Amino acid sequence: MNKRFLKQTGLTILLLTLLLSGCQTSTNSPTTAPVQDTEVIVGETPTVEAAAGSVPLTIIETDGSQTKLSLNEIGDIESKEFEIEDISYVGYNLPEIIETILTDTSANQITFTADDGYAISLPLEDVVNCSKCFLAVDEESQLNSIMPDFENKAWVKGLASLSFEIAELPENESLLFVDGLGREIILDGPAVSIVSLAPSNTEILYAIGAGDLLVGRDDFSNYPEVALNVSSIGGYSAYNFEQLVSLQPDLVLAAEINSNEDIKAIEDLGINVYYISNPLDFEGLYENVRVVGLLTGHSEEAETLIEELSTKVEQIDAVTADISETPLVFYEIDATDPAKPWTVGAGTYHDMLISRAKGINLGSQLEGMYPQVSQEELIVQNPEIILLSDSLWGVTAESVSERPGWADINAVINEKVFPFDGDLLDRPGPRLIEGYAELVRLLHPEVADKLP
Amino acid sequence: MKQKNTARHFLISIIILILVLFLSIAVGSVFISPANQFTVFLSKFTGQPIDDKTLQPFATIIFSLRFPRTILIALTGAALAGSGAAYQGLFRNPLADPYLIGVASGAGLGAVIAMGFKWPYTTLGFLAVPIAAFSGAILTVFLVYQLARIKNTLPTTNLILAGVAISSFATSLSSFIMLNANNELRRAISWHLGGSTLSGWQPVIAVFPYIALGLGLILTTGHALNVMQFGDEQAQQLGLNVKRVRFIVIISASLTTAAAVSFSGIIGFVGLIVPHLVRMIWSSDYKKLIPLSILNGASMLLTADILSRVVLAPQEVPVGIITSLAGAPFFLWILRKSKNQNMW
Numbered sequence: 001m002n003k004r005f006l007k008q009t010g011l012t013i014l015l016l017t018l019l020l021s022g023c024q025t026s027t028n029s030p031t032t033a034p035v036q037d038t039e040v041i042v043g044e045t046p047t048v049e050a051a052a053g054s055v056p057l058t059i060i061e062t063d064g065s066q067t068k069l070s071l072n073e074i075g076d077i078e079s080k081e082f083e084i085e086d087i088s089y090v091g092y093n094l095p096e097i098i099e100t101i102l103t104d105t106s107a108n109q110i111t112f113t114a115d116d117g118y119a120i121s122l123p124l125e126d127v128v129n130c131s132k133c134f135l136a137v138d139e140e141s142q143l144n145s146i147m148p149d150f151e152n153k154a155w156v157k158g159l160a161s162l163s164f165e166i167a168e169l170p171e172n173e174s175l176l177f178v179d180g181l182g183r184e185i186i187l188d189g190p191a192v193s194i195v196s197l198a199p200s201n202t203e204i205l206y207a208i209g210a211g212d213l214l215v216g217r218d219d220f221s222n223y224p225e226v227a228l229n230v231s232s233i234g235g236y237s238a239y240n241f242e243q244l245v246s247l248q249p250d251l252v253l254a255a256e257i258n259s260n261e262d263i264k265a266i267e268d269l270g271i272n273v274y275y276i277s278n279p280l281d282f283e284g285l286y287e288n289v290r291v292v293g294l295l296t297g298h299s300e301e302a303e304t305l306i307e308e309l310s311t312k313v314e315q316i317d318a319v320t321a322d323i324s325e326t327p328l329v330f331y332e333i334d335a336t337d338p339a340k341p342w343t344v345g346a347g348t349y350h351d352m353l354i355s356r357a358k359g360i361n362l363g364s365q366l367e368g369m370y371p372q373v374s375q376e377e378l379i380v381q382n383p384e385i386i387l388l389s390d391s392l393w394g395v396t397a398e399s400v401s402e403r404p405g406w407a408d409i410n411a412v413i414n415e416k417v418f419p420f421d422g423d424l425l426d427r428p429g430p431r432l433i434e435g436y437a438e439l440v441r442l443l444h445p446e447v448a449d450k451l452p
Numbered sequence: 453m454k455q456k457n458t459a460r461h462f463l464i465s466i467i468i469l470i471l472v473l474f475l476s477i478a479v480g481s482v483f484i485s486p487a488n489q490f491t492v493f494l495s496k497f498t499g500q501p502i503d504d505k506t507l508q509p510f511a512t513i514i515f516s517l518r519f520p521r522t523i524l525i526a527l528t529g530a531a532l533a534g535s536g537a538a539y540q541g542l543f544r545n546p547l548a549d550p551y552l553i554g555v556a557s558g559a560g561l562g563a564v565i566a567m568g569f570k571w572p573y574t575t576l577g578f579l580a581v582p583i584a585a586f587s588g589a590i591l592t593v594f595l596v597y598q599l600a601r602i603k604n605t606l607p608t609t610n611l612i613l614a615g616v617a618i619s620s621f622a623t624s625l626s627s628f629i630m631l632n633a634n635n636e637l638r639r640a641i642s643w644h645l646g647g648s649t650l651s652g653w654q655p656v657i658a659v660f661p662y663i664a665l666g667l668g669l670i671l672t673t674g675h676a677l678n679v680m681q682f683g684d685e686q687a688q689q690l691g692l693n694v695k696r697v698r699f700i701v702i703i704s705a706s707l708t709t710a711a712a713v714s715f716s717g718i719i720g721f722v723g724l725i726v727p728h729l730v731r732m733i734w735s736s737d738y739k740k741l742i743p744l745s746i747l748n749g750a751s752m753l754l755t756a757d758i759l760s761r762v763v764l765a766p767q768e769v770p771v772g773i774i775t776s777l778a779g780a781p782f783f784l785w786i787l788r789k790s791k792n793q794n795m796w
Contacts, residue, residue, distance in 0.1 A: 006459070234767060238642060240768060242481045242482040246482045261578055
C-alpha cells in the first residue's frame with residue numbers, strides 16, 4: 001500500500017511539473033519579443049516609402065556645413081511602418097538617421113527647424129536614446145518628427161532641416177545634502193513628491209508653501225487641516241511600507257520620532273530619506289526650515305518665513321524683557337490618576353519656552369523629560385498657573401477643581417487653570433513661536449495686548 | 453497503514469505550507485494583480501529588466517518587502533511551534549510553551565533596555581535591539597537553569613517555578629523601564645505584541661543559522677521525548693540519559709526561540725497551540741509531532757501574518773494580536789470536534 005501511494009503521488013507531481021513547465025515555455029515567447037513598447041509595431045514597408053524617402057531634408061553639421069538629401073539616400077536605413085497611439089505612420093527611425101549622418105560626435109544638441117521657421121532644440125543624448133522617435137511623412141508629403149515621450153513642442157510638422165550643435169549645457173542640478181544622522185543624500189533636483197513622517201515636517205512644508213508636494217503623511221500630521229486630505233501611511237513604529245513604495249515619493253522627510261530601523265528600511269527600498277533632527281532652540285528651527293526650503297526649491301518662501309518668525313520672536317522677547325515676576329507653572333500632560341499627574345521636565349520645548357516666557361516650570365525640578373509628580377509635592381509647591389495640555393481629551397478647569405485635594409492649590413483658587421493646545425509645543429515646527437506667544441499671554445495677561 | 457497515514461499527514465502539511473507561502477507573497481496592503489506578479493517574478497529569474505516602469509514599485513514591494521518578511525515569519529512560526537512541542541514533551545505539561553522558562557521576558561527586558569539608547573546609524577546600531585533581546589533571552593534561561601539546579605539534578609518542577617519567578621521579575625523590570633522611557637514607549641509596546649522591526653533580508657540571514665541549528669537538534673530528540681513521557685525515573689531506568697536529553701532540549705529550544713523573538717517580538721499562542729492541534733488531528737508520537745509542528749507552525753503564523761496585513765489595510769495589526777484572536781476560536785473548534793481526547 002505504502003509503495004503504491006508513493007508512486008501515485010510521484011506521478012501526480014511529475015504531471016503537474018510538466019504541465020507548469022509547458023505553461024512556462026508558452027508564456028516565455030512574448031517576453032522575448034523586441035523590447036519595444038507595445039505601441040510600436042514594426043511591419044512591412046508599403047508603397048508610400050518612395051514618397052517618404054524623397055522628401056528633401058537639410059542637414060547642418062556642427063561646423064556649419066550644409067547638405068541637402070533625401071532620407072532614402074542615406075545608407076542602410078529602411079523606411080518602416082509604425083503605430084503610435086493607434087495612428088499609423090510611415091517613416092524612418094530617428095536614432096538610426098542621426099547615427100548615419102552625424103559626423104561630429106562632440107555635438108550635444110539637435111535642432112529641428114520647420115519650413116515655417118519654427119525651431120526646437122533638444123539634448124542630442126535624449127533623442128538618440130529615443131528608440132520610438134521617427135521622422136515620418138504624411139499624405140501631404142510633409143516630413144514630421146514623431147517624438148513620443150517628448151513634450152508636444154518637439155513634434156514638428158513640415159520639417160525642413162536638422163542641425164547639430166555643441167551647446168553650453170546648464171550646470172548639473174544634482175544637490176547634495178547631509179542630514180541630521182550624517183547621511184548623504186543626493187537629489188537630481190528639488191523634490192516634487194514628498195512623504196512626511198512627522199507632523200512637525202508637515203507643518204514646515206505647508207508653512208513654506210510646499211504643501212502641494214505632499215503625497216503621503218503619517219497619522220499624526222493633522223495641521224493644517226488640508227493635510228488630512230493626503231493619504232496616511234501609518235503612525236510611528238507601524239508604517240505601511242508597501243503603501244509608501246506604491247506612492248513613489250522622491251523624498252521622505254523623517255524626524256527624531258522615527259527609529260533608525262524605519263529609516264534604514266526605507267533607504268533599503270531605494271527611496272531618499274532626509275532626517276531632520278530636533279532643534280535645540282529657535283536658531284535650530286530656522287535651520288530646519290531653510291533646509292526644507294532647499295530640498296523643495298522653496299528657498300525664498302523659507303527665508304520669508306524665517307524672517308517673519310524671528311521678528312515675531314524678537315517682539316515677544318522685547319515684551320517679556322520688562323517682566324519681573326515669574327509665576328510657578330504646572331504643565332499637565334496627563335492626570336488620569338490625579339494623585340500622580342504627568343508633566344514636562346527639563347530638556348523639552350515646553351520647559352524652554354515657559355522659562356523664556358518668564359515662568360518657572362514646576363516639572364524642571366524633577367528628573368527626566370516627562371516625569372510624574374506626586375500630588376503632595378504639587379500641593380506643597382502650590383503653582384500659580386496650571387496649563388491643561390490634556391484639555392484635548394475633555395479635561396476642564398472645572399474637572400480640575402473637583403479633584404480631591406486640588407481645590408487648595410493657588411491656581412485653582414485664583415481660577416488660573418487654562419486649556420492649552422499641546423501641539424503648539426510638542427512639535428518642533430513654526431508653531432513653536434505661536435506657543436511661545438500663547439504662553440506669555442496666559443502667564444502675563446497684563447502684557448497680552450502688547451504682543452504681536 | 454500507519455506509514456501511509458504519516459506520509460499523508462506530512463504531504464498535507466507541506467502542501468498547506470507551500471500554498472500559504474505563495475499567498476503571503478501575493479497578498480498585502482497594496483493590491484498587485486496576478487499578471488503583474490508573474491511578470492515581476494519572470495523578470496527577476498531571467499535577469500532581464502522590467503520593460504514597464506510602472507511595475508518597478510511592485511518589484512520592490514515583492515522582493516524587498518514581502519519575500520523576506522514571508523521567510524522570516526515562516527522561520528519564526530516553525531521555531532516557536534517546534535520548541536513548544538519539545539517543551540511540552542520535556543515538561544509533560546500541556547501548558548508548556550516556548551516562553552516557559554523566561555525567554556520572552558528576558559528578550560523583552562533586553563529589547564526595552566536597548567530601545568532606551570540612541571544608537572548610531574550603523575549596521576551594529578541596527579542590530580543593537582535584536583542582539584540585546586537575544587542576549588537577554590539566553591541570559592535569563594541560563595539564570596533559571598542555574599537557580600533550578602540542585603547539585604547534579606535538575607528537577608522539572610524547579611525549572612518551571614524558577615522560570616515563572618524570573619519571568620515575573622524581568623517583566624516588571626521592563627515595565628518599569630518602559631514607564632520611565634522618554635519616547636520609546638509605543639515602539640516597545642509594538643515590539644512586545646510581535647512585529648518585525650527590521651525589514652529586508654538582514655533579519656532572515658541573522659536568525660536562520662540559530663533556528664536551523666536549534667530545530668535540527670530538536671528533531672533528533674523525538675524518540676527520547678517519547679520515552680520521557682513515562683516519567684523521569686522510568687525513562688532513566690529504560691536506559692535514557694535523561695539529564696543529557698533535558699540539556700539538549702533546553703539549549704536548542706532556547707536558542708531557537710531567542711533568535712525568533714529577537715526580531716519578531718513576542719508572538720504568543722503559536723508555540724502553545726500548534727503542537728496541541730497536531731496532537732489532536734494527527735499524532736502524539738514525538739517523532740512525528742515535532743516535524744509536523746514545525747511545518748504547521750510556519751503555516752499558522754504565515755496565515756496570521758497575511759490576515760494582519762489585510763484585515764485593516766493599510767494599517768497593519770501586530771501579528772501577536774491576530775494569532776490569539778483568530779487562533780483561539782479555531783483551537784476551540786478543533787477541541788470540540790476532536791476524537792483524540794484525553795491524550796494527556
